[in-house]
Amino acid sequence: MENNAWLVISAHRSEYPEPITFVKGTPLRVGERYEGEEDWQDWFFCQCAGQQGGWVPAQLIEWLDKGLARAREDYTARELNVQPGDQLVGHRMINGWIWCDNAEGTASGWVPLANLRERREP
Structure with missing residues (x-):
């Protein structure tokens, strides 16, 4: 799974402001x-x-x-804060989480797979 497009379907907020x-x-x-x-x-x-x-x-x-x-x-362990409707690019999936960049390429971090739906380009 390299550089797949994802759509956020439910919000995620990190509980760890200082990730390991x-x-x-x-x-x-x-x-x-x-x-x-x-x-x-x-x-x-x-x-x-x-x-x-x-x-x-x-x-x-x-x-x-x-x-x-x-x-x-x-x-x-940095997590990416996301809102429904955000578009992400996913790079690596591990144990129910995906390392993603936001659409602007200005932030990156882990997002739970359950909060995402894969976007299919027409």
Whole structure:
């Protein structure tokens, strides 16, 4: 799924004003697995030095030993605030979320797949 067009069908607002952000190889402390009604699978609450913790997809975690891990790639948990009718370009889908750019290309972040509908161009 590269550069697919999406239409926002329900609003999303981030609850994390300071999202966890790290580069490949960053040491991580892995905590609880996400358990919620949204059925977002394989997200873990991680912490790294110098910032607040945040949710990280399991695919990006290289497990080491007893809650310790390291980042498999660069990552930010930044979420994109959207309203119904917004048009987005989606770049990467992971565990029920899509990394998107807004139509103007001025902002990017993760948006829950459940809040989107794929746009079909005529």
